[in-house]
Amino acid sequence: MSVLVTGGAGYIGSHTVAELVAHGEEVVVVDNLSTGHSGAIYALGVPFYHMDIRETERLREIFSRHAVDTVVHFAANSLVGESVQDPLKYYENNVAATGRLLEAMVESGVQNIVFSSTAAVYGEPARVPIAETDATSPTNPYGDTKLTIERMLDWSYQAYGLKSIRLRYFNAAGAHPTLPIGEDHRPETHLIPVVLQVALGQREHVAIFGDDYDTEDGTCVRDYIHVMDLASAHRLAIERMRSGEGTAESFNLGNGTGFSVRQVVEVSRKVTGHSIQAVNAARRAGDPARLVASSSLARSTLGWTPQFADLETIVASAWNWHQAHPQGFGE
Ligand SMILES: NC(=O)c1ccc[n+]([C@@H]2O[C@H](COP(=O)([O-])OP(=O)(O)OC[C@H]3O[C@@H](n4cnc5c(N)ncnc54)[C@H](O)[C@@H]3O)[C@@H](O)[C@H]2O)c1
Numbered sequence: 001m002s003v004l005v006t007g008g009a010g011y012i013g014s015h016t017v018a019e020l021v022a023h024g025e026e027v028v029v030v031d032n033l034s035t036g037h038s039g040a041i042y043a044l045g046v047p048f049y050h051m052d053i054r055e056t057e058r059l060r061e062i063f064s065r066h067a068v069d070t071v072v073h074f075a076a077n078s079l080v081g082e083s084v085q086d087p088l089k090y091y092e093n094n095v096a097a098t099g100r101l102l103e104a105m106v107e108s109g110v111q112n113i114v115f116s117s118t119a120a121v122y123g124e125p126a127r128v129p130i131a132e133t134d135a136t137s138p139t140n141p142y143g144d145t146k147l148t149i150e151r152m153l154d155w156s157y158q159a160y161g162l163k164s165i166r167l168r169y170f171n172a173a174g175a176h177p178t179l180p181i182g183e184d185h186r187p188e189t190h191l192i193p194v195v196l197q198v199a200l201g202q203r204e205h206v207a208i209f210g211d212d213y214d215t216e217d218g219t220c221v222r223d224y225i226h227v228m229d230l231a232s233a234h235r236l237a238i239e240r241m242r243s244g245e246g247t248a249e250s251f252n253l254g255n256g257t258g259f260s261v262r263q264v265v266e267v268s269r270k271v272t273g274h275s276i277q278a279v280n281a282a283r284r285a286g287d288p289a290r291l292v293a294s295s296s297l298a299r300s301t302l303g304w305t306p307q308f309a310d311l312e313t314i315v316a317s318a319w320n321w322h323q324a325h326p327q328g329f330g331e
């Protein structure tokens with residue numbers, strides 16, 4: 001029995017593969033390396049298929065060869081700003097490609113999927129912390145594609161008995177404590193790595209996208225969650241589905257504390273000891289002002305407890321990776 005991880009060469013996928021392997025799972029990775037890194041796969045030492053999830057015939061062969069019972073599905077495009085500029089790329093690679101993957105699963109009798117959803121499904125929330133039962137109304141195409149996939153999964157459970165656990169991550173950050181894997185998006189657009197690249201002297205400054213939001217200091221507030229805490233939630237979700245529980249369920253994953261962009265810069269100055277220049281810039285299209293999770297459902301249902309909850313620990317973990325690997329996975 002093994003777990004097939006799509007997007008396992010990417011940031012959160014590679015950390016989840018490491019977590020699953022450390023807990024004795026047989027894992028196989030499928031990734032087209034569009035944004036992932038072969039260096040991450042080498043570090044993990046698991047069977048790897050360099051292919052697209054839309055190649056359904058190959059997928060069916062792999063399901064059968066590795067006796068796959070569960071898919072953990074990270075493969076996607078996931079940049080809020082890019083999705084506003086080029087929405088059709090997102091409907092194709094997220095919605096349509098996931099449709100192909102689900103077809104292959106149904107045809108092969110693979111019944112469990114853990115899906116990477118996002119806080120972006122909520123849009124501008126009516127209240128924080130956000131509960132899973134709160135309204136979903138994405139403010140950008142990226143969030144809309146993830147919500148559409150959640151709905152595909154609802155209907156697929158009803159029609160084919162395909163079980164799904166959808167993990168709605170808030171903002172992932174940090175790196176593996178021992179293995180040489182960490183965050184390396186190209187181009188990097190995420191706040192914490194961008195700020196740390198300023199500390200490394202690779203960028204002159206960080207642009208603060210908007211300082212006129214309705215928040216304490218006017219900058220956007222997010223709930224940062226360590227990537228290894230996300231990884232452990234996937235392991236627990238797999239256990240839940242294998243135990244016969246889990247039907248078509250969604251869980252928020254965050255720490256329940258919001259930090260503004262300015263606070264992230266401030267904490268990063270403290271952790272790195274560098275001055276980190278920040279300049280005000282225009283708002284980025286599609287950004288909600290404030291996203292903070294209530295994760296009490298994940299805690300009570302999955303038995304999930306984040307281990308690296310405070311922002312200083314999360315930034316320090318990311319800083320270790322960036323200092324040791326200033327060029328990320330290299331070329
Ligand atoms: N990074 C975050 O803060 C965050 C927050 C919420 C949700 N998510 C979701 O988590 C998942 C992983 O995010 P990440 O930051 O690790 O991204 P990432 O870009 O590092 O990883 C995505 C991986 O999927 C692969 N991929 C993309 N399309 C593919 C396809 N059609 N076929 C095969 N492989 C394909 C890429 O090569 C890459 O390795 C995504 O689904 C994203 O939407 C991320």
Ligand SMILES: O=c1ccn([C@@H]2O[C@H](COP(=O)(O)OP(=O)(O)O[C@H]3O[C@H](CO)[C@H](O)[C@H](O)[C@H]3O)[C@@H](O)[C@H]2O)c(=O)[nH]1
Pocket residue numbers: 078079080117118119120169170171172189190191192194206207208209210220221222261284287291
């Ligand atoms: O150079 C930068 C980069 C980001 N920001 C701001 O920092 C905050 C965090 O931005 P990120 O790009 O790091 O993360 P997002 O909140 O846009 O999105 C991330 O988390 C979301 C869930 O909350 C999605 O799932 C998405 O995949 C993932 O990239 C936002 O307010 C953004 O405007 C800046 O001010 N300057």
